[in-house]
Amino acid sequence: MRLNLLHKTPAAWAALALVAATATGAALLASPTRAAGDAPARSEGRPAMTVTAEAPQRTALAQRLTANGNLAAWQEAIIGAESNGLRLTHVAVNVGDTVRAGQVLATFAAETVEAELAQARAALLEAQAAAAEAAANAERARTLQTTGALSAQQIQQYATAEKTAQARVEAAQAQLRVQQLRLKHTEVRAPDSGVISARAATVGAVVGAGTELFRMVRKGRLEWRAEVTQAELGRLKPGTRVDVTAASGASVQGTVRMLAPTVDPQTRNGLVYVDVPEHPGLRAGMFARGEFALGQTDGMTVPQEALVVRDGFAYVFVLGDDQRVQQRKVQPGRRADGRVEVLGGLEPNQRVAVRGAGFLNDGDLVRVTTADSAPKQAPTQQSQAQAATK
Incomplete structure (x- = not known):
């Protein structure tokens, strides 16, 4: 056997080498293929x-209704001038000031009114004196009625003069009260406690009666006016709790005070008026978002x-x-x-x-x-x- 291998020709040796190389390559190619095929099989059975x-x-869960709206003054009082043609001499408050009922907000010049008041007092005294004289003349005429010294017509004239003089006294008294009121109105006072939200009063200005001087948020009290659809309006009632969050980030808990009796015909939305407590982060005119608590459902x-x-x-x-x-x-x-x-x-x-x-x-x-x-x-x-x- 060994002798036969030694006597083989070079061509035979080359053929054997080619066969051996082919078998080795096939083995090397087959091994990775099996390994790659086994990996997915193992990964498919492994949890991710x-x-x-x-x-x-x-x-x-709590059932809630979300709505948007604006904060507004509960009631805004307009404070105006009640005297005509007077000059403002002093303004005591500014926007943002908290005032109490009866506090003086501004003062008008009172010299003209005081002079007219003195004139009205003098006119009253004059009317009272004339009325006293007329009353005395009428009394004397009545005592002479039985004597015939005066005619009935003359006696009637004295009685009429007495009544006319008394009417002039009452007119003078009314004029005096008017001037007293004018003097009182030279001081502009707050009709209620609250916060000044606007000021139009300027020192030195001469304004007419009814001119707006200040605006005030009564009691400093605000409300949230939420807009809800006509379908959602029926789910709400007074006393419902509301969580209100303003654009400033301030969050308070309010209570529904009332529902609007009408619905806007254009938007089909209705207003819900919600009382909110006082909070430094809330301002009238702010946008706010709220959630109405409607109970719980599963x-x-x-x-x-x-x-x-x-x-x-x-x-x-x-x-x-x-x-x-x-x-x-x-x-x-x-x-x-x-x-x-x-x-x-x-x-x-x-x-x-x-x-x-x-x-x-x-x-x-x-x-x-x-x-x-x-x-x-x-x-x-x-x-x-x-x-x-x-």
Whole structure:
């Protein structure tokens, strides 16, 4: 045998070498192919992540109605001049000042009024003197009535003069009261306590009667005027609690005082008047948003962690019998105490992935565990890739 190998020709040796090389290459190519084919088989049976699962629950959720509106003064008083043609000499308050009822806000020049008041007093004294003389003459005429010294016509004239003089006294008294009122009106006083919201009074100005000088928010009290649709108007009633948040960030709790008796025919919206407490962050004219508390109703909820938002839509991952998850688009509703109401897209008997749901994809194979034994933090994508290569 050994002798035969030694006597082979060079061509035979070349043929044997070619056969050996071909067999070795085939073996090398076959080995990676099998290894690559085995890897998917192993990865398909390995869970992508360990998650916790939970079925939807019926939860009592607060029923709320959201509305927008503006803050306004509960009542705004307009304070004007009651005297005509007088000059303002002093303005005591400015916008934002808090005033009390009866406080002097501005003062007019009183010299002219005082002079006219003195003239009215003198006219009254003159009328009273004339009335006294007329009364005495009428009394003497009546005593002479039986003597015949005076005719009946003369006696009647004295009596008429007495009444005329008395009427002049009353007219003079009325004129005196007018001048006293004018003197009183030279001081502009607050009709009620509140906050000055606008000022038009200027020192030195000569204004007419009825000219607006100040505006005041009575009692400093504000209200929120919410706009609701005609359908929602019937769900509200006086006394309903409202959480009001202004554009400044200030948040207060108000109460519905009354509902508007009419609806705007253009917008079909009605106003709801809500009393709000005093707060330094609230100003009349501010925009505010509020939520009316309408009681509680039951709803199907899932943990907020189970809700995954992708591309602007909300999803949950439903667990199948083969431990694979299916991505389901759902419609979220109210939120309370870490749970989210699901309005559609999920059946009550379906379990959803909770912890780790944000790292799942549709069709992933998962391992379900209890909340106590689940990892505290969801693994990152890098750790998942490292686990898959092991």
